[in-house]
Amino acid sequence: MMLVFIRLLPFGVALVLLLLTAAAYWQTRRRYLLVWSVVWGIATAYYLAQVVVVASAPEITARDSFERLGIVATSLGWARSVGLWVGARALAHRPISRRGGTLVGVCSVLWIAVATTLMGLPQAATVTRLGYGCAFLAAAAALLLPRPQTLVLAFAGGALLLLGIQGIVSNWLIMDVTGNIVSSWLSNTLMLAAGLAVLGRLLDEERELATARSRELATANARLAELDRMKSDFVSMVSHELRTPLGLIKGYVGTLLRRDAPLDEATREEFLQVIDEETDRLTELVTNLLDMSRIEAGTLRVDRRPTPLARLLADCADRLRAREPDRALYLDVPSALPPVLADERRIAQVVDNLLTNAVRYSPEATPIVLGARAVDGGVEVRVVDQGIGIPADKQDQVFEKFFRANASDTRRFAGTGLGLTICRGIVEAHGGTIWVQSEPGRGSTFAFHIPLAQEACCEPT
Numbered sequence: 001m002m003l004v005f006i007r008l009l010p011f012g013v014a015l016v017l018l019l020l021t022a023a024a025y026w027q028t029r030r031r032y033l034l035v036w037s038v039v040w041g042i043a044t045a046y047y048l049a050q051v052v053v054v055a056s057a058p059e060i061t062a063r064d065s066f067e068r069l070g071i072v073a074t075s076l077g078w079a080r081s082v083g084l085w086v087g088a089r090a091l092a093h094r095p096i097s098r099r100g101g102t103l104v105g106v107c108s109v110l111w112i113a114v115a116t117t118l119m120g121l122p123q124a125a126t127v128t129r130l131g132y133g134c135a136f137l138a139a140a141a142a143l144l145l146p147r148p149q150t151l152v153l154a155f156a157g158g159a160l161l162l163l164g165i166q167g168i169v170s171n172w173l174i175m176d177v178t179g180n181i182v183s184s185w186l187s188n189t190l191m192l193a194a195g196l197a198v199l200g201r202l203l204d205e206e207r208e209l210a211t212a213r214s215r216e217l218a219t220a221n222a223r224l225a226e227l228d229r230m231k232s233d234f235v236s237m238v239s240h241e242l243r244t245p246l247g248l249i250k251g252y253v254g255t256l257l258r259r260d261a262p263l264d265e266a267t268r269e270e271f272l273q274v275i276d277e278e279t280d281r282l283t284e285l286v287t288n289l290l291d292m293s294r295i296e297a298g299t300l301r302v303d304r305r306p307t308p309l310a311r312l313l314a315d316c317a318d319r320l321r322a323r324e325p326d327r328a329l330y331l332d333v334p335s336a337l338p339p340v341l342a343d344e345r346r347i348a349q350v351v352d353n354l355l356t357n358a359v360r361y362s363p364e365a366t367p368i369v370l371g372a373r374a375v376d377g378g379v380e381v382r383v384v385d386q387g388i389g390i391p392a393d394k395q396d397q398v399f400e401k402f403f404r405a406n407a408s409d410t411r412r413f414a415g416t417g418l419g420l421t422i423c424r425g426i427v428e429a430h431g432g433t434i435w436v437q438s439e440p441g442r443g444s445t446f447a448f449h450i451p452l453a454q455e456a457c458c459e460p461t
């Protein structure tokens with residue numbers, strides 16, 4: 001009767017662990033919880049089989065109970081022990097390979113054959129306990145060896161290690177009912193500890209998830225703060241960019257309108273010139289804002305036709321020379337450049353923009369190169385300057401809207417941080433790419449690549 005009671009205890013523990021683990025799996029759908037639910041299920045069946053064997057043969061003593069388990073209970077016991085190893089691997093996220101699985105399968109069949117053959121002999125208990133003990137030790141190793149180690153895995157591994165040692169030495173510990181009670185109490189406690197540690201892994205994972213989420217939130221927050229700063233910079237830049245030309249236009253028109261201030265023809269001409277330039281500046285700003293909103297809304301239209309780029313680039317160079325007669329500008333464009341599928345006006349807008357930036361962000365005495373070459377099924381156009389350059393960590397961001405490199409030397413120049421974003425929008429609408437290579441203090445190369453007329457997709461955007 002005492003023996004039945006002793007065997008009932010682990011059955012109760014395994015059943016409780018089965019219910020808890022299955023409920024946790026139901027809630028979270030974690031794979032390792034499913035594996036452990038199966039392991040505890042097999043363990044429950046094993047302990048129940050032991051109760052049945054012991055209850056049906058009252059003459060069984062504590063010493064020889066393992067010799068009389070029979071093939072069903074012994075196989076269940078083995079399956080539970082190997083299951084602990086499988087569960088340990090699942091817990092450590094180290095799934096078993098096909099080869100490992102086959103090897104364990106073959107060993108299991110051999111072991112069950114040996115244990116069954118010995119059934120009834122005194123050696124049966126030793127073989128059974130040693131077999132179970134070795135499987136527990138393998139499970140412990142699967143949890144204790146991998147690095148980095150976590151507290152929960154170490155705890156579960158420690159419990160399985162002690163369970164393995166207990167399994168092996170219990171062969172000598174169980175001499176009578178008292179020894180059996182001590183051994184059973186030990187193994188129940190260790191099994192409960194291992195089972196609870198498996199559930200503890202859930203807490204660990206939740207904590208890891210929360211840490212990862214808070215890291216993501218912190219990054220998103222920093223990004224939002226940066227966007228916010230860029231927006232306020234943009235608002236102040238736009239108002240400055242609007243106010244400056246408007247102020248100049250108003251001032252000059254006011255002077256021109258005053259009858260009491262006689263102006264000679266040359267001065268009037270000069271004033272009208274300034275008004276003309278400032279009006280152009282205002283028009284450019286409004287056009288940029290409109291283009292930007294079209295790009296954002298995905299409604300920027302490009303009318304792509306086969307276009308010879310050599311002439312287009314020469315026109316851009318002429319426009320820059322007319323605006324900046326003192327600036328050295330070299331054209332490095334082969335005349336036999338294959339035609340690309342492009343919206344002439346839009347690509348000219350990109351090149352003008354890159355040239356304007358090159359002038360704006362480099363000293364007057366330094367030259368600028370406008371080059372092109374046929375490469376990778378398209379044409380690459382590049383604008384090279386020897387100006388202030390862009391720090392490596394800012395190079396990815398220059399194509400983002402409102403972005404202006406923070407350095408004070410950039411801030412000296414008027415600008416809205418929209419030009420390069422618009423360039424990227426236009427180039428991408430052509431199925432191309434745009435990039436920058438730059439070294440602070442040495443200069444920048446802005447380049448874009450668009451496909452050739454026959455390579456490009458013929459759907460107009």
Ligand code: ADP
Nearest residue numbers: 357358361398404405410415416417418419420
């Ligand atoms: P804007 O020139 O109006 O500020 P852009 O979008 O054209 O706007 O450029 C974004 C930023 O990229 C500029 O503020 C500047 O910091 C940097 N940049 C662009 N072109 C160059 C260049 N050729 N050399 C150095 N920095 C540049």
